[in-house]
Amino acid sequence: MSITIGKIFDLTVQKFPDKEALYDVKKNVRYTYKEWNVEVNRLANALLEEGVKKGDRVSTLLFNTEELANTMLACAKIGAVFNPINFRLQPEEVAFILNDARPKVVMYEKALEPVVASIAGRFEKTGFWIIDGEETSYSSSYHEKLVSASNDEVSINVLENDTYAIMYTSGTTGRPKGVVHRHRDMAEQSLIVISATKLEAEDIGLVTAPMFHCAELHCAVIPRIHVGGKNVILHHFEPKKVLQLIQEEKVTKFFAAPTMWNMLLQENFNDYDLSSLNLGLYGAAPMAPALVRACHDLLGISLVQAYGMTEMGPAITFLSEKDQLRKAGSAGQACLNHEIRIVRPNEDGPSDPDDMLPAGEAGEILVKGPCIMSAYFNREEATAAAMYKGWYHSGDIGYLDEEGFLYVKDRVDDMIISGGENIYPREVEDVLYEHPAVLDVAIVGLPDDRWGETVTAFVVKKNEKVTEEELDAFCLNSSELARYKRPRKYMFVDALPRNASGKIQKFVLRKQMEELVTGETPSL
Numbered sequence: 001m002s003i004t005i006g007k008i009f010d011l012t013v014q015k016f017p018d019k020e021a022l023y024d025v026k027k028n029v030r031y032t033y034k035e036w037n038v039e040v041n042r043l044a045n046a047l048l049e050e051g052v053k054k055g056d057r058v059s060t061l062l063f064n065t066e067e068l069a070n071t072m073l074a075c076a077k078i079g080a081v082f083n084p085i086n087f088r089l090q091p092e093e094v095a096f097i098l099n100d101a102r103p104k105v106v107m108y109e110k111a112l113e114p115v116v117a118s119i120a121g122r123f124e125k126t127g128f129w130i131i132d133g134e135e136t137s138y139s140s141s142y143h144e145k146l147v148s149a150s151n152d153e154v155s156i157n158v159l160e161n162d163t164y165a166i167m168y169t170s171g172t173t174g175r176p177k178g179v180v181h182r183h184r185d186m187a188e189q190s191l192i193v194i195s196a197t198k199l200e201a202e203d204i205g206l207v208t209a210p211m212f213h214c215a216e217l218h219c220a221v222i223p224r225i226h227v228g229g230k231n232v233i234l235h236h237f238e239p240k241k242v243l244q245l246i247q248e249e250k251v252t253k254f255f256a257a258p259t260m261w262n263m264l265l266q267e268n269f270n271d272y273d274l275s276s277l278n279l280g281l282y283g284a285a286p287m288a289p290a291l292v293r294a295c296h297d298l299l300g301i302s303l304v305q306a307y308g309m310t311e312m313g314p315a316i317t318f319l320s321e322k323d324q325l326r327k328a329g330s331a332g333q334a335c336l337n338h339e340i341r342i343v344r345p346n347e348d349g350p351s352d353p354d355d356m357l358p359a360g361e362a363g364e365i366l367v368k369g370p371c372i373m374s375a376y377f378n379r380e381e382a383t384a385a386a387m388y389k390g391w392y393h394s395g396d397i398g399y400l401d402e403e404g405f406l407y408v409k410d411r412v413d414d415m416i417i418s419g420g421e422n423i424y425p426r427e428v429e430d431v432l433y434e435h436p437a438v439l440d441v442a443i444v445g446l447p448d449d450r451w452g453e454t455v456t457a458f459v460v461k462k463n464e465k466v467t468e469e470e471l472d473a474f475c476l477n478s479s480e481l482a483r484y485k486r487p488r489k490y491m492f493v494d495a496l497p498r499n500a501s502g503k504i505q506k507f508v509l510r511k512q513m514e515e516l517v518t519g520e521t522p523s524l
Contacts, residue, residue: 002158002159002160002183002184003160003183003184003187004076004158004159004160004162004164004183004184004187005072005073005076005164005183005186005187005222006073006076006077006158006183007158008187008190008222008225008226009037009040009073009076009077009225010037010077010153012033012225012226012227012228013033013034013036013037015228016033016201016228017032017033017034018032018033018034019032019033019201019228019230020032020230021033021035021036021225021228021230021231022036022066022069022230022231022232022233023230023231023232023233023249024065024066024233025232025233025234025235025241025245026065026234026235027065027066029066031066033228038151039066039070039146040070040073040074040077041074041077041150041151041152041153041154042146042149042150042151043070043071043074043146043149044074044077044078044154045149045150045151045152045154046145046146046149047074047075047078047080047105048078048154049145049149050104050105050127050145051104052078052080052104052105053079053080054078054079054080054156054158054162055079055080055081055162055163056080056081056103056104057080057081057083057101057102057103057104057166058071058074058075058080058081058082058083058103058104058105058106058107059083059084059085059097059098059101059103059105059106059107060072060082060083060084060085060106060107060108060212061085061087061094061106061107061108061109061112061115061116062084062087062107062108062109062112062131062211062212063087063109063111063210063235063236064207064208064210064211064233064234064235064236065109065131065211065233065235066233067107067109067131067142068084068107068211068212069211069221069231069233071107072084072165072217075164075165076158076164076183077153077154077156077158078154078156078158079156079157079158079162080104081163081164081165081166082164082165082166083097083101083103083165083166083167083168083178084165084167084211084212084213084217085097085168085212086168086210086212086213086499087112087210087212088499089115090115091114091115091118091119092119093176094115094119095119095122096175096176097168097176097178098119098123098126100178100377100378101166101178101377102125102126103126104125104126104127105126105127105128105129106123106126106127106128106129107129107131107142108128108129108130108131108139109130109131109132109133110130110132110133113130113133116128116138116139117136117138120138120139121138127140128140129141129142129145130142131143158183159183160182160183160184160187161182161183161184162182162183163180163181163182163183163374164181164182164183164185164186165180165181165186166178166179166180166181166377167179167181167212167213167214167310168310169310169311177376177377177379177382178376178377178378178379179310179311179373179376179377180373180374180375180376180377181313181371181373181374182374184370185313185370185371185372185373185374186218186222186313186371188337188370188371189218189219189222189313189314189315189371190218190222190223190226191226192315192335192336192337192371193218193219193220193223193306193315194223194226194227195336196304196306196315196318196320196335197223197253197279197281197304198279199223199224199226199227199229199253200227200229201227201228201229202229202252203224203227203229203230203252203253204229204230204232204249204250204251204252204253204276205220205221205224205229205230205231205232205251205252205253205254205255206232206234206242206245206246206249206251206253206254207220207221207231207232207233207234207254208234208237208242208254208255208256208260209237209255209256209257209260211233214310214313214314215255215257215283215306215308215314216255218313218314218315219255219281219283219306219314219315220253220254220255220281232245232249232251237256237260237263239260239263239264239266239267240267242254242264243264243267243269243271243272243274244272246272246274246276246277247272247273247274247276250276251276251277252276252277252278252279253277253278253279253280253281254277254280254281255280255281255282255283256280256281256282257282257283258282258287258288258291259440259498261280261282261287261291261295262291262439262440264299265291265294265295265298265299269298269299274299274301277299277301278301278302279301279302279303279304279321280295280299280301280302280303280304281303281304281305281306282303282304282305282306283305283306283307283308283314283315287305288429288430288433288434289328289329289430289433290430290433290434291433292324292325292328293325293328296324296325302321303321303324304318304319304320304321305317305318305319305324305331305332306318306332307319307331307332307406307408309394309396310373311372311373311386311392311394312367312369312371312372312373312392313371313372313373315335315371316334316335316338316340316367316369316371317331317332317333317334317335317338317340317406318332318333318335319331319332319333319405320332323405327405329407329430330401330405330406330407331398331405331406331407331408332405332406333403333404333405333406334369334404334406335369337369337370338367338368338369338370338371339367339368339369340365340366340367340400340406341353341356341365341366341367341368341391342356342357342361342362342363342364342365342366342398342399342400343355343356343357343363343364343366344357344363344364345363345364345397349385349388350385350386350388350389350393351363351364351366351388351393352389353366353388353389353390353391354389357399359399359400359401359402360399360400360401360402361399362397362398362399362409362424363397363398363399364393364394364395364396364397365394365396365397365398365406365408366391366392366393366394367391367392367394368390368391368392372387372392373392396408396409397409397415397424408426409424409426409427414444414445414506415445416443416444416445416453416455417445417452417453418445418448418451418452418453418454418455418484423445423455423484423485425442425443425444425445425506426443427480427481427485428443428455428457428475428481428485428486428487429441429442429443430480431474431475431478431480431481432457432459432471432474432475432487434474434478435466435471435474436462436463437461437462437463437465437466437470438459438460438461438462438466438471439460439461439462440459440460440495440496441457441458441459441460441496442457442458442496442504442506442509443455443456443457443458443487444456444458444506444509444510444513446489446510446513454488454489455485455486455487455488455489456487456488456489456490456491456513457471457487457489457490457491458491458493458496458509459471459490459491459492459493460492460493460494460495460496461492468490471487471490472486472487472490475487491513496509497509
């Protein structure tokens with residue numbers, strides 16, 4: 001038997017046919033596993049009637065909806081390749097992905113009609129299906145397509161080594177690349193998450209991070225399907241709505257990026273009964289130790305951190321609950337069946353996996369494991385560089401301590417060299433997060449004629465009265481930060497630019513500063 005995403009779903013349907021499986025909050029629709037399977041089968045047959053064949057791509061441009069989950073599962077059953085697209089992208093960014101992936105069908109929702117309307121004419125061979133509106137000159141109605149479709153099980157030979165999905169990278173530094181994942185790899189990822197989070201059929205999970213991103217989809221939605229748990233789908237993140245749903249649906253576990261946890265911490269927890277919640281999973285970006293402590297103190301829940309990247313499925317390490325405070329700041333230890341090496345960075349090409357560094361010394365993080373991507377779609381050279389000697393070259397800088405715990409210091413591209421000294425932005429950010437008036441912060445290096453680069457802090461304030469001088473004094477008095485590492489310039493902003501996975505887009509901040517220097521109108 002081939003272990004595919006479609007087979008995982010089918011087996012759960014057989015085991016728990018009458019168990020509630022899905023609740024779409026916006027539509028107020030609930031399905032048992034048997035009822036959900038009917039919807040998935042209808043879509044699978046509708047796609048076949050549309051001419052979608054094994055290996056064809058099917059894209060989604062959706063917020064969190066049952067239709068996104070249905071598309072993922074229907075594609076898995078017929079051997080089509082699922083391609084979820086970031087709903088926050090601008091029209092030309094979406095067009096870039098469609099040009100690269102060449103999907104047969106694109107599912108979208110009315111809220112994103114302006115994006116689709118502006119580019120649909122360029123893709124005459126692609127069918128656009130709207131999930132919550134009437135058909136247009138360039139689109140068909142998703143639900144009209146399903147009305148006449150059979151709900152019979154499809155019979156297509158999908159193998160575990162077939163491609164399951166193409167997921168485009170976040171684009172923190174520029175154009176995204178399509179990461180190709182196979183069915184077996186993501187089945188393995190699911191089992192790893194189930195083990196690390198002690199997931200059970202009785203668990204109820206809240207889907208609040210974007211489902212198009214592999215962190216939510218592969219570390220939450222699919223593992224819950226795998227064990228027969230329930231997925232409560234929230235259209236988009238709203239702190240008060242999240243807390244309300246935890247209370248009403250008795251949510252036990254959910255994933256959120258650190259910035260989302262930070263927003264939840266600003267709410268009044270006394271208004272809600274959160275006693276059902278027993279575990280919070282976080283990842284996609286580092287969480288400052290101050291935020292970890294606040295989640296423990298204010299929410300009183302267990303936390304598990306996942307560190308990874310799209311290319312690895314995504315999780316490659318977990319930091320368990322028992323180590324959250326003891327190893328605060330760490331990303332945890334390697335997942336089951338994964339191996340991590342810290343190697344000397346090579347500026348002239350891929351780092352050599354055999355040029356390993358000792359414990360405590362920072363270098364590039366290399367990873368090997370069963371969930372690694374098979375390739376970058378249509379990018380042979382990029383694939384060869386990223387997978388040099390069989391190891392995925394992450395581009396992240398970090399080190400392993402004597403116990404094998406990984407500490408991620410920063411991206412190779414984000415490291416600041418000032419006066420000949422290497423400065424990692426995260427260590428400065430962690431110190432500033434300790435200040436009670438700082439809500440959010442990003443550190444970037446900006447060109448400086450004397451020092452090479454100047455450490456610059458972009459700060460979102462809680463307290464409008466806090467000044468640059470006060471923050472500078474705070475850094476000077478910190479026992480965690482050398483004086484030369486502290487910011488020499490502060491920029492107070494209303495919000496930081498983040499991609500959908502919660503990672504700060506520092507290239508946007510650098511561009512904003514360049515525009516200010518040249519006298520152009522800032523684009524941020």
